[in-house]
Amino acid sequence: MESTIQLFDTTLRDGTQGEGVSLSVEDKLKIAKKLDELGIHYIEGGWPGSNSKDIEFFNRVQELHLKHAKIAAFGSTRRKESLAEQDANLLKIVDSGAQVASIFGKSWDFHVHTAIQTTLEENLAMVSDSVAFLKRSGLEVLYLGEHFFDGYKSNPEYALQTIAAAQAAGADAIVLCDTNGGSLPDEVYSIVSAVKEHIHITIGIHAHNDCDLGVANTLAAVKAGATHVQGTFNGYGERCGNANLSSIIPNLQIKLGYSCVTEQQLMTLTPTARYISEIANMSMPVSQPYVGMAAFAHKGGIHVSAILKDATTYEHIIPEKVGNKQRVLVSELAGQSNLMSKALELGIDLDQSNKAREVIQKIKELEHEGFQFEGADASLELLLREAMGTIEESFTVESFKILVEKASDRGNITEAIVRIKVQDQLILTAGEGNGPVNALDNALRKALLPYYPDIMNVHLTDYKVRVLDEQGATAAKVRVLVESTDANNAWSTVGVSSNVIEASWLALVDSIRYALIGKQPIESLNAERERLGLVNH
Structure with a gap:
């Protein structure tokens, strides 16, 4: 007993x-x-x-x-x-x-x-x-x-x-x-x-x-x-x-x-x-046993190949027993097994021939530039879907502009202007914020809201910036990681540039793109309803 x-x-x-x-x-x-x-x-x-x-x-x-x-x-x-x-x-x-x-x-x-x-x-x-x-x-x-x-x-x-x-x-x-x-x-x-x-x-x-x-x-x-x-x-x-x-x-x-x-x-x-x-507003160490994000994470290609056959090869317990889950990391160290496992986890049918090798090569090139997909699953999924041609873009970015003003009577004012295209509609929208990233976020949401009302449920929960080459001083390349959530899910995206605003924009756009996967703009839905005779005139 x-x-x-x-x-x-x-x-x-x-x-x-x-x-x-x-x-x-x-x-x-x-x-x-x-x-x-x-x-x-x-x-x-x-x-x-x-x-x-x-x-x-x-x-x-x-x-x-x-x-x-x-x-x-x-x-x-x-x-x-x-x-x-x-x-x-x-x-x-x-x-x-x-x-x-x-x-x-x-x-x-x-x-x-x-x-x-x-x-x-x-x-x-x-x-x-x-x-x-x-x-x-x-x-x-x-x-x-x-x-x-x-x-x-x-x-x-x-x-x-x-x-x-x-x-x-x-x-x-x-x-x-x-x-x-x-x-x-x-x-x-x-x-x-x-x-x-x-x-x-x-x-x-x-x-x-x-x-x-x-x-x-x-x-x-x-x-x-x-x-x-x-x-x-x-x-x-x-x-x-x-x-x-x-x-x-x-x-x-x-x-x-x-x-x-x-x-x-x-x-x-x-x-x-x-x-x-x-x-407690305390960061949990990713390697904390049992409950950490990396407690059951696998990166080495040999390890991933083995766990695909039997997870017991590299896991001392079933992660779900303690409410955790197995994670396969995709990076420049990854083999084809990592990518196949990750694609399977995301529900993407990635064949084991040229496509897998092409995507791995693309990931290695991007990580050489400073991207990191271990903690940016949403950016990785977008990359895989693009490779397979299974993603229908909800919008495309034409351009963006940032204006920062220091006013003696109103303090710092930041305004962003974004130009995007939804289907054939060109949209030019401005938004204010307490900084460049917040202003860009507000302007992008303002532009998309009439077409995708669900965007109101998407919130940015974390924003991290890391300098990749400190010797570059103010011209150094930076990596930005954005964490977002809606009513049901949470996801992370990444952007890299020598311009911190551009890196932030890349991560922010990927976050919104991911949130809108599978969603149609209201105009398309209305047109389809009208074709089927479901709209009252």
Whole structure:
């Protein structure tokens, strides 16, 4: 029978201590809802005694009516030489409305003497009094032994006394923290095994990633007997971050056979991780295991040839199990297998003879100029369709012009004029924007809207510029990557030029061309309806 693991997410508290991570109350509520849908058992909302934002979160999170997760409030043991019943921090936890109290105390004798400057005996009383008070207040109590592994290596007898005091006071679980992130997996396994001989309630692990071992140390602790796992999504956290739940969950469930979430919930892991990165406004590393864009991406021709026969040759799990998907990258390193696989994925019947070789040669020439199709699937699809003669152009570009004016009374004014042709109609349109790219985008949309009303649903979501030859200074060639979306899909296009506006225009036009694949202009549709007698005069 498989063992069940309790998942404790601290993205909303420990994760926000990471550099560059800042979450509003609305952000935290959105993430909490998404974590609950994934099946996370505990969500730590913050430290209610530290700031007004966390207090508001605890007040509003109750409105979400979460189905799976319990909300935990974080705090510390009482202050030295005081009463738990009068400790402001502990009272804030009780008043927060949280179901669970997650409190930390000192396990390392060095910290007791140096950080809080009290006696070892008083520290034990602080642990015991705090846990007992919170239990009397009706809360589930998780006691976090801060710096436990360092404390155990320094003074194992005292470190064990601290968690024994928490157990005796009624704690529901003891969580062992590798707060400095400096322990190794064999040390973690050995220490957790030793703790298990003395602690008879749930044992948890809270690892940091300062040696890039947060996930490995968590797995080692579980194999030694821990059944409660703490971490953050995408590994957010102070310094080098916390143990990454995006990797821990599939490693425990798929690799080691533990039960964390349902199979259906596991299939939402990748969307959840990416959703959290978007809310946090943090770029997710493309190579992040399991959930990254490149986690199941294949570029080398030999690799692609093999996965076409059997994906197991170069994939350690089925990507869909964690909500990800296999990707075949097409580049100057690609062989014919890459292109055939990509065409098949896009529903394009690319024969294996001259057409495939011609397209590969074209891609190599373009990439030599600076184009990159690995992250621009829409531009690649347009290229393939052009090669096969299966694309009917929705519009063609005649010319464009940019005017930039610096006015003392109105500030910067940018105007774009575009000349395009839809069927036999020549359209000249102007549009303003807060910069050249925005003005071009507005002018192009304005020209196309009467013929393609669906263009209103297309939005630009990201715009990246990369200088390809820095030594060229202001004349350097640049690559522009544009990401767009509509109500149903998302896609990326690329443009390259020594003129950043032209590179942007090329990527922008490809984005609109891709959005209009298969669509007919209204004038054509009206003419066809009239021919069939479907138009009332």
